[in-house]
Amino acid sequence: MLLSASRPIAGLSCAEALAALGSGAEGLSQAEAELRLLRFGANRLPQLKRRSLLLKFTDQLRHFMALLLWAAGTMAFVAGTPELGWAIWSVILINAVFSFWQEFQAERTLAALSQVLPRRVRIWRDGSLQELAADQLVPGDVIELEEGDHVPADCRVLRAVQLYLDVAVLTGESLPVARNPEPLTQRLKTSEATNLLPAGTTVAAGRATALVYATGAETEFGQVAHLTASTVCSPSTLELQVGRIVRTITTIALSMGALTFTASLLFVGMGPVESLVFAIGIIVANVPEGLLPTVTLALALAVRRMARENALVRRLSAVETLGAVSVVCTDKTGTLTANAMALRATWRPGDGPEPIRAASAGGTSPGGSPPAGPAPGSTDLLLLGAALCSNARLEHHGRAPEPWRAVGDPTETALLLAAVAAGLDLEAELRRLPRLQELPFDSERRLMSVLLDWQADPRWPAATQRLSITKGAPLEVLACCDRWLDPAAPGPMGAGVAVLLGSPERAAVLAANDHMARLGMRVLAVACRPLEPAAPLQEQNLVFVGLVGLYDPPREGVSEAIAACHRAGIKVTMVTGDYGLTAEAIARQIGLLDPPPDDGLGPHSGGTVPNGLYGNGLHAAMADPVRVISGDDLNRLSDVQLRQVIKFRSRLVFARMAPEQKLRLVQAYKALGEVVAVTGDGVNDAPALRAADVGLAMGRNGTDVAREAADIVLVDDNFATIVSTVRHGRAVYQNIRKFITYILASNVPEVAPFLAMLLLRIPAALTVLQILAVDLGTDLLPALGLGAEPPGPDTMAAPPRRPGEALMNRPLLLRAYLFLGPIEALLAMGGYLLTWRHYGIDLAALRQLAPALLHHSAAAEVVAIQRQASAVTLGVIVAAQMGNLLACRSEWRSLLQLPLFANPLLWLGLVSEPLAFGLLLGLPGLAAAFQLAPFPPELLGWLGLAPVVMLLAEELRKLVVRRRRFHRLASSRPGPPLPGSPLQPSA
Known part of the structure; x- marks a missing residue:
């Protein structure tokens, strides 16, 4: 061990912990990591004790049908026909060998398939942040963790931003607990120490930089793993x-x-x-x-x-249950859409009722070059603020063919690519305007905020040493604003002057937001606020800067997959946290809702359509022809009313949905006797995935928690794979x-x-x-x-079979x-x-x-x-x-x-x-x-x-x-x- 038993790591300061493990703030060198990997071994838990192959083989000789044949063979010996008895017993042996071989092959197949999606972790090596397999971790590594990540080894917190840890796997504690980097004065268990992150736990909220101090069998989780016997699974419906x-x-x-x-x-x-x-x-x-x-x-x-069609089955019982699925509750972004977000339009106060189109609407994949964007300076502060208020990053790899590689959330990487295309040098901006504090995004606030050391940068109209930037859903951001940047009185670099935000100005923002949403864009708002040196970061009294419209085109083949579901009698319900009009536009483009009228806005436009359901209660839900229901509308419906809505509507879009509302929707469908499949990718989707008859987690962009809660992992995050x-x-x-x-x-x-x-x-x-x-x-x-x-050709032409059908x-x-x-x-x-x-x-x-x-x-x-x-x-x-x-x-x-x-x-x-x-x-x-x-x-x-x-x-x-x-x-x-x-x- 690298650590002394007399000095527990929880009692050391961050600098002392790094020194004790022979590491630094930028992690280990690759050469040192390889030496430690040889010394400590791969970061894997001890294998669970499994029944021997011999015992598994004897299982094939003791089931009900085999016992019947054993009895028949015995009766043949009693009847004086030993050749018949030996023949019958040979049948048992042949059958057992074949069944055992098939079970053995099936287990080997599942074991091999589980390696398709090895757990990855972000590690600092040689001064750069890399993404490696979790089994390559060694003591002394410095890793980055964020919401939804499994903690891959026992770690000491070095830096934390609103960090909360789910330790239920170790303690049974249902509520997340806070974690911070401060050293402790008393010796506590690993699961109780407020600056330690035990392996196997999950980051429930926030972000952290952490120092690995124990891996594999040396972790607290690993030390008790050898006592864990194989879980006895209840028989599936098919087995019954x-x-x-x-x-x-x-x-x-x-x-x-x-x-x-x-x-x-x-x-x-x-x-x-x-x-x-x-x-x-x-x-x-x-x-x-x-x-x-x-x-x-x-x-x-x-x-x-x-597996060949990009679906990794984690539980065999799900294969049979899939045949009875009658409702699919699916996410929008990345599942129905291509997850290739790109800037399409911007809007600032004074731009008029319609947004300014970006020079390239098509965008780029995260591995390509940034799209050509607006001219430098036209939306400088808007794009700068959006880029700095994000946790994605761009890595420059030289020139053609793909000079940029984006890492992080697709929405945030699209903002970074747009900022680079507008002429901003993000590396220089990050060095000049370092981040001091962060309020991470969560699904309740729908906001993210950062506090920057602004150093009187002239792009803000008034001199200030510190500037907060908030990015998030337009309605939520607008509710936190009391001023906007007036373009009629421009300041330095065209930033404008902050003036009061009255009702006409708010109406203009809402009109621009709705117009962009109707075109199928995901709209984000950016706002700022100068702060005094001692003032805390807060999300109120903000100055509205503008809107950015991002477009994520529908995936190829999704329209055909939606049509196949409808032919098969399967209801498809979109459940998204996006704005209602954005979700409605995408739903129309893919055929989930009726197509929009042709308004000449182009193939990627959602057209001008009536607003979704934004009325009150059941009457509005039943009368709305568009079938778009917001989270607020859902809250106004009782459970009985909700069941009435979903029972008589086969094509629905639920927008601005919180995680608990998604779970409630799944439960309502199940109460009607539907067999429900649910897609999810985040920590907050885990309850709905567990509650569903078949949980489908995203393989590329899904969190570890979502994958663990799901029955099937979609390797390509594609809705068409669900149909498959x-x-x-x-x-x-x-x-x-x-x-x-x-x-x-x-x-x-x-x-x-x-x-x-x-x-x-x-x-x-x-x-x-x-x-x-x-x-x-x-x-x-x-x-x-x-x-x-x-x-066969008729497999998806019939309605789903009834649950429990013999x-x-x-x-x-x-x-x-x-x-x-x-x-x-x-x-x-x-x-x-x-x-x-x-x-x-x-x-x-x-x-x-x-x-x-x-x-x-x-x-x-x-x-x-x-x-x-x-x-x-x-x-x-x-x-x-x-x-x-x-x-x-x-x-x-x-x-x-x-x-x-x-x-x-x-x-x-x-x-x-x-x-x-x-x-x-x-x-x-x-x-x-x-x-x-x-x-x-x-x-x-x-x-x-x-x-x-x-x-x-x-x-x-x-x-x-x-x-x-x-x-x-x-x-x-x-x-x-x-x-x-x-x-x-x-x-």
């Missing part, structure tokens, strides 16, 4: 539903097994041993051995696909239904031979080993192919057990009887041969025919399953309307079925083990007919379903059918 399916199928299997045993013992005349063997056959035939690994694979594939995640969530749910249908349908022809044996008194057409050959030999890979189906519902069971399954059973048993008929043996003669075949005393030629008939039966089931595989790709859409080659795994499964059957029949060793024999070529036609019959029958059923849906929905919904929806008759 799959468990319910397993229990249902197990109950069916056990009931049919018991019924078969009793019936064969009492009515067929079998002995107890033979009856037990056939009961085992019934049980095995009803157990879908491939169900659990297929569910695991479907989720794993969905997570990987979503919903598509994949719906597809996962649909895919699981597809392969459940496919698997259950094959159970019916597997059970049919034993039922026919009881009812018709004929030999069983299949053995238990042959059933297992279908379930794990030919059906498993095709089922996995259905689980890997990409979202996976294995009545329509699915009817389709599998009473339609697809019986057709396969009839074809399979028909093939069995046709084989005997081919050799001149009718049903009556077959009944006479049954006892000898049952007791293994039949002649060799009869046994040979039985093996051929079993081969035909097995082949028909395999062939029918090939048709069933293609039929199960959609519940209602024709096969001809589906993309043919979008899923290679499906076609691999389709090809694998005849290949696997060919190996069983063609390899002498396998044929003998499974009691199969080559059959006459004349019967191949029956096998070829099976998939055709399955497809034709299913196409006929789908046609009836589509027509019924068309007539039902057409009568209930006016207007033309939506593209790609089941309303289209041709579908």
Whole structure:
């Protein structure tokens, strides 16, 4: 350790703390940091103790379905058929290995994806501020922290501006606590010391410069981490539903097994041993051995696909919940817009009703060159004040192609770029006018203020040593002003003279603000106030300087994504802290609200539109045609009134919303039974993210707190990615239904031979080993192919499914057990009887041969025919399953309307079925083990007919379903059918 245990760091002054750690105000050198990294190791917490791979593997041997097969295998040994017992137990082992491998791969995938967004921290190295991975921190590093940041290591505060820390993770304290750099005289715990920042806590408000003194396992958080066991997560809805399916199928299997045993013992005349063997056959035939690994694979594939489309899934349960999302509450800036803010216009007193356009409205990305702005001196004080009252910074990297790199909030970086474009040398200005004090921005005041050492700079009309600058929302800034700079009596450098701000002047400011907002700009106001040397920084009696209009264009593809949500029956609600008219203009441009009339202002203009809802209460909310509701309006609505508004309005914009209002809105939607997805990026969004059914945090500009509270992180901060995640969530749910249908349908022809044996008194057409050959030999890979189906063309054309809707519902069971399954059973048993008929043996003669075949005393030629008939039966089931595989790709859409080659795994499964059957029949060793024999070529036609019959029958059923849906929905919904929806008759 670098520190002495006798001198705790909390008791040292800032200079002493830096000296004790061998550091300085500008941090460590890169060379020294690398040496310390080798000495102390990476800044990582000890790994949580996890269950061993062996224990995870045994989990696959102990679930409900596995226990059922263990019992079936044991009964086979008791019945004197050890080869059957070993075969059943082998199924358990194969299933366990496959399920374990899929779970292992899924965990590895999630672990790899978690590295997509490594936690970053701003560190002073070699005298410059750099952004590095948090695991590179070493004792002695000096870091910068601001609101929303996780504290990455144990730190000593060096400088603080209105700093408040959330220490709930350590103490459970719900309220943030203040922190400052003053040394302490008494020894306190790290979490209680007012000048220490423990690792794992969060900056709730303000900013700080801090000195790292402990990293990794040496932090207070790290010292208790090794005592923390892995969190036991409650099962997701999907896990509960799959468990319910397993229990249902197990109950069916056990009931049919018991019924078969009793019936064969009492009515067929079998002995107890033979009856037990056939009961085992019934049980095995009803157990879908491939169900659990297929569910695991479907989720794993969905997570990987979503990651490729910039959505990082943090909780697997969210994948299934996405399929039921019915409301998306989304931010505006950076989510619906491109987050490429640039100065578009300025307005100062005396400029007239319309703002002065910047020379370049298009702006630049933070990595590009500053846009060409107004002529130097025209808005010198306005842009200077806006730039100095910000915490962003520009880094100069030389000339072309990208001489400037902006770091910080996009709004503030745009102001800095505009100031540079206006000819201001910001580096020189910062040196000449150093900051003395700061009141950071918060969502309640909507203001930020700084106090500068002005040094009688002539750009303020009167000589002053100290000048405060306030930047923020125009209405809030204007409320703090009692004067403005009168351009009619200009002072030095054109700054103007401060005169009283009367009602006409305030009206002019409001008119300019509204005009800029209607054009879709984000408007900020700047005000100043000279202060006496001893006066504190305060936000009152300010002098209004002017307005700046920043434009953030809508993201490419957002309009299409909004339209896709509306087609899918998903309500999209914009929730923003921006001004109502600005939010309304952007909402119209992206299609969330009706488009504006053409007023000739250009493609980026919101046009001249009626004001949003700024009236009182429910009457105004329900009557407003524009559907823009401000935070003040929301406060005037009771919870019942709010639910009425959101229930009957599908396209809404909530503007000037505080964080607690966003949470209230989410709760109101959930109270109506909606499944809500919420986007957020800040600390204040965490309550709404946690309250939502699916929380979506921003990956690029989101805070660590928001990411931790969310279920999914949008790596690209793009609304279109939300639509993509919903598509994949719906597809996962649909895919699981597809392969459940496919698997259950094959159970019916597997059970049919034993039922026919009881009812018709004929030999069983299949053995238990042959059933297992279908379930794990030919059906498993095709089922996995259905689980890997990409979202289909109809995925977003239907409304969201109802929350809690069962996976294995009545329509699915009817389709599998009473339609697809019986057709396969009839074809399979028909093939069995046709084989005997081919050799001149009718049903009556077959009944006479049954006892000898049952007791293994039949002649060799009869046994040979039985093996051929079993081969035909097995082949028909395999062939029918090939048709069933293609039929199960959609519940209602024709096969001809589906993309043919979008899923290679499906076609691999389709090809694998005849290949696997060919190996069983063609390899002498396998044929003998499974009691199969080559059959006459004349019967191949029956096998070829099976998939055709399955497809034709299913196409006929789908046609009836589509027509019924068309007539039902057409009568209930006016207007033309939506593209790609089941309303289209041709579908």
